[in-house]
Amino acid sequence: MARGKRPLEWVMAGAGIAIAGYLTWRAVDALIAAFSQPLPHDAVQIPFAILASLGRLTLAYLIALAWTVPLSIWIGENERVARIVTPIAEIGASIPATALFPLIVLFVIRIFGGMNAASVLLVLTGMQWYLLFNLIAGARAIPQELKEMAHSLRLPRWRYWQRVVLPALLPSLLTGSITGWGGGWNALIVSEYFVYNQKIYHVLGIGALLDRATYELGNGVLILLTLGAMVGIIILLNRLVWRRLYQWATRRYRFE
Amino acid sequence: MDLMRLENVGKRFDTISVLDGITMTVDEGQFIAVVGPSGCGKSTLLRIIAGLISPTTGQVLLAGRLLTGVNPETALVFQSFALLPWLTVQANVELGLEARRILVAERRRRAGFYIDKVGLEGYEEAYPRELSGGMRQRVGLARALAVEPKILLMDEPFSALDALTAISLRELVLDLWADPQVPVNACIMVTHIIEEAVELADRVLVLSTHPGRIVKEVEVTLPRPRDKRWPEFNEYVDQIFSLMA
Amino acid sequence: MDDKIDPLPDAGVNRILGLLEIIDDRGGREDIYRIAHELDYEFGDLLAVVKAAELLGFLTTPGGDALLLPLGKQVIDGDANVKKAIFKRQLEQVALINRIIEFLAQREGRSADKEEILAELSRLLPQEDPEKVFTTLLNWGRYAELFGYDPDEDRFYIDQM
Structure with a gap:
């Protein structure tokens, strides 16, 4: 039956189109109704919330870089370390970041007294493993002959990192960053807003705003606006920053 | 006069003995080829000479002194070239000079001199990905020569190249070897191609496998340039072949 | 002619x-x-x-x-320089290479970017894959020190040295 469809399929397809059309019409109708009212006053927070969240993500990213880059270089140079660290990292990565959150919040709020620190820490747990695994893979993929070449030319260690290791790691650093930021956004939504013992802890941020719109205010328009803003900023970052960097890095810093 | 001496050198990886009882000298002015079947440890031997791998037993003497760490009198040419894709030809060749804290102007001059010697003038600003395999290996040669090693080490330098390119690069290596402006005193080349060893070398070390031992040293006394159609050439090839078999 | x-x-x-x-x-x-x-x-x-x-x-x-x-x-x-000199002299006799030299010579800075060279090659040789011709042109041109190409600046030029 390569060509032509049976009548039943036609009926199903027709029904599908009808349902989709009806739903679209209802959604558009609801949107028009919702947006014809004045915007919820929390909507003005959106730009500031985005900036605050970006700040948290950036901070978490920098912390993740600060430990994953040196560790993966070390692992790349030392097979024995690789055998010890890799399984530990695998266990760490397999624990869902969100599951740790209650613990992190309780500890960090007690110790550092700040929901901000807790939030950054949770974003970090959602971000760092992607970076680590990609970087380890990148470091171990550096051809043996390149290491021997650097060694036999007696490149000093820091020159070796500068000329060989860091450029070789760039493509995997960017792959890790792209997936890591994805994980980071994911963790962000639950990291900025936390209910414990009937008390709400939250910070200014797009994730918190979304949670508040959902759980406290039940405001559909605010939900849509925050979601839209978040999706918009994620797409923008991917298009303008990560994709370009990635293309540049794979063009220039790739082994053949 | 010997530049280097290996005394009873052996190498084990875990329980596997790769090299055993290797005693050899590297004499001034000699081109040495190391041949043997794959897995005979010839590349390991080259890395021991380069000081990249330390022997399990025996000792390596450099001008009479025990070698520890990287051998400062050697430079390596690799089978798959080992160039940095993100550096230009010029920067790749300068890499070893940069490590020696040679001033920029002198670095430029010296790299330029060897780029010229290997016939790569005009390619300075190119990246390795733009070059054919043969041109990449010329970069590898220039980079090794630029640090002006007394002993040039080559690990299967032509085996990643197509047959015609390999011919032109062997010719280049012979030209460089004969060039009085290139201060290399000795050359050690690892290869699995017997004809290549007989064409280039003054002395061929034939290695056995499991573990790698020197079966015999064959002195090749033919004048250069050597012609594969000479009967004596083929006698050498046959002799080495039967030692390996 | x-x-x-x-x-x-x-x-x-x-x-x-x-x-x-x-x-x-x-x-x-x-x-x-x-x-x-x-x-x-x-x-x-x-x-x-x-x-x-x-x-x-x-x-x-x-x-x-x-x-x-x-x-x-x-x-x-010949040594490296003799080889290159002969290559250069011979390449200057090749019609296609002459056209590229003429094309470059009438441009400011005697240079063009790669896209422009590819376009010129497709115009001169509509049947051929311009990328392939460009590769050979560059390989021979660099060796003979007739053409140079700076990939960072994307500048294909007549080698004056």
């Missing part, structure tokens, strides 16, 4: 030098098929190298043989 423009055979400098070397080893003349057989070389690839060497005036091909010409002998006997 508007001579016919032939495409450049897809053969690098090292291969051309290798071929001249092997013919010289065989006393200056050898059957092309035999070379392919002995080197275990793809015959089509070898033919491209033979055509390239012939185009540059290093050999002729009477009756299926490759016959080394005196110029070809000079190439293999």
Whole structure:
């Protein structure tokens, strides 16, 4: 039956189109109704919330870089370390970041007294493993002959990192960053807003705003606006920053 | 006069003995080829000479002194070239000079001199990905020569190249070897191609496998340039072949 | 004079030098098929190298043989600079390369970007893959120090040095 469809399929397809059309019409109708009212006053927070969240993500990213880059270089140079660290990292990565959150919040709020620190820490747990695994893979993929070449030319260690290791790691650093930021956004939504013992802890941020719109205010328009803003900023970052960097890095810093 | 001496050198990886009882000298002015079947440890031997791998037993003497760490009198040419894709030809060749804290102007001059010697003038600003395999290996040669090693080490330098390119690069290596402006005193080349060893070398070390031992040293006394159609050439090839078999 | 423009055979400098070397080893003349057989070389690839060497005036091909010409002998006997000088002189006789030199010479800075060269190559040789021709043009041009190409600046230029 390569060509032509049976009548039943036609009926199903027709029904599908009808349902989709009806739903679209209802959604558009609801949107028009919702947006014809004045915007919820929390909507003005959106730009500031985005900036605050970006700040948290950036901070978490920098912390993740600060430990994953040196560790993966070390692992790349030392097979024995690789055998010890890799399984530990695998266990760490397999624990869902969100599951740790209650613990992190309780500890960090007690110790550092700040929901901000807790939030950054949770974003970090959602971000760092992607970076680590990609970087380890990148470091171990550096051809043996390149290491021997650097060694036999007696490149000093820091020159070796500068000329060989860091450029070789760039493509995997960017792959890790792209997936890591994805994980980071994911963790962000639950990291900025936390209910414990009937008390709400939250910070200014797009994730918190979304949670508040959902759980406290039940405001559909605010939900849509925050979601839209978040999706918009994620797409923008991917298009303008990560994709370009990635293309540049794979063009220039790739082994053949 | 010997530049280097290996005394009873052996190498084990875990329980596997790769090299055993290797005693050899590297004499001034000699081109040495190391041949043997794959897995005979010839590349390991080259890395021991380069000081990249330390022997399990025996000792390596450099001008009479025990070698520890990287051998400062050697430079390596690799089978798959080992160039940095993100550096230009010029920067790749300068890499070893940069490590020696040679001033920029002198670095430029010296790299330029060897780029010229290997016939790569005009390619300075190119990246390795733009070059054919043969041109990449010329970069590898220039980079090794630029640090002006007394002993040039080559690990299967032509085996990643197509047959015609390999011919032109062997010719280049012979030209460089004969060039009085290139201060290399000795050359050690690892290869699995017997004809290549007989064409280039003054002395061929034939290695056995499991573990790698020197079966015999064959002195090749033919004048250069050597012609594969000479009967004596083929006698050498046959002799080495039967030692390996 | 508007001579016919032939495409450049897809053969690098090292291969051309290798071929001249092997013919010289065989006393200056050898059957092309035999070379392919002995080197275990793809015959089509070898033919491209033979055509390239012939185009540059290093050999002729009477009756299926490759016959080394005196110029070809000079190439293999010369040092790096002699080789390059001969390549340069011969390349300047090749119609396509002449057109590219003319094209560059009338431009500001005697240079163009890669896209412009590719467009010019497609115009001159509509049947050919311009990327391939560009690769050979660049390979030969750089070796002969006739053309240069700066990939960072994307600038293809006439080598003045």
